[in-house]
Amino acid sequence: MPEGMIVKALAGFYYVRTAERVYQCKARGVFKKRGISPLVGDRIRFTPIGGQEGVIEEILPRSVELIRPPIANVDLAILVFSYREPELNLRLLDRMLVLIEKAELQTVIVLSKMDLLEQEMDMESVSDTYRTMGYPVHLVSSNNGIGFDELRVFLNGKISVVAGQSGVGKSSLLNAMFPELELKMGEVSQKLGRGRHTTRHVELIEIGPDSFIADTPGFSQLDFGDIQPAELDSYFRDISLQSQDCYYRGCQHDREEDCAVRKAVSDGQLNELRYQHYLEFLKEVRETKEGRY
Ligand SMILES: Nc1nc2c(ncn2[C@@H]2O[C@H](COP(=O)(O)OP(=O)(O)O)[C@@H](O)[C@H]2O)c(=O)[nH]1
Numbered sequence: 107m108p109e110g111m112i113v114k115a116l117a118g119f120y121y122v123r124t125a126e127r128v129y130q131c132k133a134r135g136v137f138k139k140r141g142i143s144p145l146v147g148d149r150i151r152f153t154p155i156g157g158q159e160g161v162i163e164e165i166l167p168r169s170v171e172l173i174r175p176p177i178a179n180v181d182l183a184i185l186v187f188s189y190r191e192p193e194l195n196l197r198l199l200d201r202m203l204v205l206i207e208k209a210e211l212q213t214v215i216v217l218s219k220m221d222l223l224e225q226e227m228d229m230e231s232v233s234d235t236y237r238t239m240g241y242p243v244h245l246v247s248s249n250n251g252i253g254f255d256e257l258r259v260f261l262n263g264k265i266s267v268v269a270g271q272s273g274v275g276k277s278s279l280l281n282a283m284f285p286e287l288e289l290k291m292g293e294v295s296q297k298l299g300r301g302r303h304t305t306r307h308v309e310l311i312e313i314g315p316d317s318f319i320a321d322t323p324g325f326s327q328l329d330f331g332d333i334q335p336a337e338l339d340s341y342f343r344d345i346s347l348q349s350q351d352c353y354y355r356g357c358q359h360d361r362e363e364d365c366a367v368r369k370a371v372s373d374g375q376l377n378e379l380r381y382q383h384y385l386e387f388l389k390e391v392r393e394t395k396e397g398r399y
Pocket residue numbers: 218219220221222246247248249250270271272273274275276277278279303
């Protein structure tokens with residue numbers, strides 16, 4: 107039975123890519139019965155029908171499964187944040203990083219619209235903060251064509267998903283990096299009868315050998331799901347590093363005595379804004395937990 111990868115899901119059809127072509131497939135009814143839905147990014151086995159269509163018979167095991175955007179087997183998340191319009195939102199960046207760490211995804215932070223930057227140094231402390239934690243940070247401008255080359259290298263051989271608020275320049279970035287894709291993305295939106303920039307369904311676009319990218323409407327919902335208060339610090343790379351030296355093993359770094367994290371903040375070893383976000387998120391996951399039980 108042939109194998110392929112789902113590159114698009116739309117109106118009950120799954121578009122399955124093999125080395126030769128794309129098949130328009132339906133899923134066996136049994137999936138629905140079991141409460142399983144095939145996802146974009148899924149590797150599947152299918153029965154071809156008449157050369158262009160088929161029926162999905164089996165979903166191969168997933169390495170990663172994201173809910174919003176609904177996509178499987180992602181290797182890399184590209185988090186796009188604009189310097190201005192909309193204003194750089196570090197709270198949202200830290201929130202996304204928690205979800206990324208939880209999902210164990212590789213990630214790249216892209217700071218966009220650098221042509222709007224008035225002073226170089228405005229961005230330096232931000233990029234330094236995240237680079238120190240081991241996250242690659244790329245400063246780009248789609249208007250000026252700055253910063254693409256290194257970013258492209260990251261995408262080789264991977265399934266990547268681009269995420270970020272609406273208007274930060276995700277589609278512009280993809281079009282600027284891969285000019286030949288513009289047509290494809292335009293085509294898809296036209297067929298849907300929506301504006302050129304509406305990217306509402308998830309689709310994997312081939313950008314090179316074994317390299318695919320999905321332009322998504324962004325992580326529309328960013329709640330922390332089932333994250334427990336005790337695990338939150340492990341999703342902050344900088345905080346979890348400091349927490350090795352906390353006196354209490356289960357220290358949650360808000361009120362405890364001899365907390366190495368709080369000490370690091372007051373010593374200037376740990377970014378204060380990151381710690382503030384940690385405290386906010388901790389409150390949120392505690393409240394969610396109380397509400398649930
Ligand atoms: N100044 C500036 N504007 C940009 C840049 N990239 C995108 N934009 C503008 O930002 C708006 C949103 O861009 P778009 O790519 O649709 O954002 P998306 O919603 O994240 O896909 C559009 O008006 C773009 O022209 C950039 O590098 N510099």
